Amino acid sequence: GNSVTQMEGPVTLSEEAFLTINCTYTATGYPSLFWYVQYPGEGLQLLLKATKADDKGSNKGFEATYRKETTSFHLEKGSVQVSDSAVYFCAINPTGGTSYGKLTFGQGTILTVHP
Amino acid sequence: GAVVSQHPSRVICKSGTSVKIECRSLDFQATTMFWYRQFPKQSLMLMATSNEGSKATYEQGVEKDKFLINHASLTLSTLTVTSAHPEDSSFYICSAGPQGTEAFFGQGTRLTVV
Numbered sequence: 081g082n083s084v085t086q087m088e089g090p091v092t093l094s095e096e097a098f099l100t101i102n103c104t105y106t107a108t109g110y111p112s113l114f115w116y117v118q119y120p121g122e123g124l125q126l127l128l129k130a131t132k133a134d135d136k137g138s139n140k141g142f143e144a145t146y147r148k149e150t151t152s153f154h155l156e157k158g159s160v161q162v163s164d165s166a167v168y169f170c171a172i173n174p175t176g177g178t179s180y181g182k183l184t185f186g187q188g189t190i191l192t193v194h195p
Numbered sequence: 196g197a198v199v200s201q202h203p204s205r206v207i208c209k210s211g212t213s214v215k216i217e218c219r220s221l222d223f224q225a226t227t228m229f230w231y232r233q234f235p236k237q238s239l240m241l242m243a244t245s246n247e248g249s250k251a252t253y254e255q256g257v258e259k260d261k262f263l264i265n266h267a268s269l270t271l272s273t274l275t276v277t278s279a280h281p282e283d284s285s286f287y288i289c290s291a292g293p294q295g296t297e298a299f300f301g302q303g304t305r306l307t308v309v
Contacts, residue, residue: 122302123301129297187238
């Protein structure tokens, strides 16, 4: 079946530190890959996405590259800010494409950034 | 982006009672909405696909008589947890989106059954 394994948190960093949150997936075919972010008291928001191998999604300084050979989609940011404190979810759409369809999520990683 | 609104954000109910959670698409029509559930420190798990004007499609292992879904209009889907018990306490979240675009999520509902 389809599954997503995400780096366990919580992750605590100082401002301007480098961030990596690991994500690996299991899926048949060619899934689309997503990172969602949930700020306190809000719904999930799409952070970035990639729909085919070697695609790099990027937004707000965050990046993730679709690595088919390692079935990974690790999230990175070179310099985090306090405002990046949130819960981050890695997700796949096993059917591919960018449509909202049925998503399979990782368990989420809590990120806390201190000044 | 599109807006999906979920209500209530938190609810506490007594064991044996029923609780209704609403999911609304505020600026677009949604023929399909999705309901997810998240246990502490676990993934969001898809519970069911809500289809406007027809029966919901439930994922394997989800009790359809326990979790009633009604999608009576193009902008509203409701999830009713019937005869709730403490093990139903969880975080429930819905999503929808204009066809062919990204998923937009509601704020989620924290249900506590006491």
